[in-house]
Amino acid sequence: MSAREQREPAPLGPIIEFLRVLRTRLDGGDGLAASFGGAAMALPRDARESLDTAVRRLGGRYTEDDWGFDEEFAEAVLPFLEFMYDRWWRVHSEGVGRVPAHGRVLLVANHAGIMPWDATMMGVAVMREHPLPRPPRFLVLDWAFELPYVSVLMRKVGGVPASPFNAMRLLEQDELVAVFPEGVKGAGKSFRDRYRVQRFGRGGFVEIALRTGAPIVPVAVVGSEEIHPKIAESRLLARLTGAPYFPITPTFPLLGPLGVVPLPSRWRIEFCEPLDLSSFGPEAAADRAAVLEISDMVRGVIQRKVYENLVKRRRAFG
Structure with missing residues (x-):
């Protein structure tokens, strides 16, 4: 690139x-x-x-790539992200070595929260614990790139506006790409629905994997649902800010800026065995039945692993 x-x-x-x-x-x-x-x-x-x-x-x-990724900046902020990983959330990761070390790979994970903390923690896991680390690129909803300062920071650490075109380009450049097919449904679900993986839409990530020949690595994330537990939302504030939703949590907006600080829940991240779809061929992307079947299978794997890791975690805090 x-x-x-x-x-x-x-x-x-x-x-x-x-x-x-x-x-x-x-x-x-x-x-x-x-x-x-x-x-x-x-x-x-x-x-x-x-x-x-x-x-x-x-x-x-300083140097940026075509997406705005700034490797020097990403290395500079890594100690802060490692603090969040080690001390704040005490993340336990499994299966990082299952992520292919080279070539195009699509990480597919469950999602929670309006900010992509889950994506950054997945990135730290890969950079810290993989024998041949490389920085993942993660797809983020477009509205987040309209936020002052936040958009610049996200681009510099590997964030890319979410679209099928961008995902295809990244994979064609043999990047490691993280996607969250639940989209707004996953990020905006209420706390009572925590860890219930939402439907993956029309399976766009499967089409992209089939067309590019990228293996899919399902990823289960536990811990992100508790950092900003959504108890309600404000449609008025969502319209005013241009956000897809505006969450009300026990600390925000009650505590003002302090309410944005994520709660110190315990996290677990499990990288599952890669699914090699190369035998299907690119033409399978036009087969809606096959695409939806694979999408549901991936969602099922993630949901099962989420439940397993909830049991292993035992408690959310402490």
Whole structure:
């Protein structure tokens, strides 16, 4: 995939120049060191590198691929995501090694919540526990890419607007792609319906897998339903914000911005055995009966594994 280098944005010029001067002076390359009796204030190597990176990135000198994925940025935020994985949600993952290490692969998972925390935790599992890790690309509902700042962050860590065209392109580029066929039905279901995997629509992900020859890896996620338990929703606020739904939870909007902080539930993620559909051939994508049968089979596998992992988890918190 081609990559593009960003160029220095003019409005940030003064900030960039200030950081450059600060870097030079603190490292003993200017008159500041003399004011301390000639002792050079040599910065630790990691601090120097951090300042250099800040200057370079604020100057727009970083690389993104055609989708906006920024590998350097993704590596920088990985420690935070690992904290959420290890400490906040105490994620237990199984079967990560079943994910093919090379070539096009379609991860198909159950979904919960308005933000793609489940996708990011699946990504951390692959990056941390797979013998040959590679960053997954995850498909996200279009409306999320209209949110200020959030859209930029999602693109930089691997988020892509959800559409059959984008999924096809990613797989044709031999990417590891995560999709959530429940869509809004899964993300917006009430807490009383938690872990009941919703219908997968018309099986579009199966058509895509058949046309591209990508194996399907079902993924069961347990824990995401409790982080923002939806007890009601506001249609008025959904219309005002352009969101497909606006959840009311025990903490949001009651606690304001603090209510957005996800609750520290215990998570389990299981990657199941890949389903190789190559024997069907691309022409099977036009067979509606076959597509729906495969879709229902994948949904059944995920539902069964969700229930199994709920039993293994024992308790949602603590």
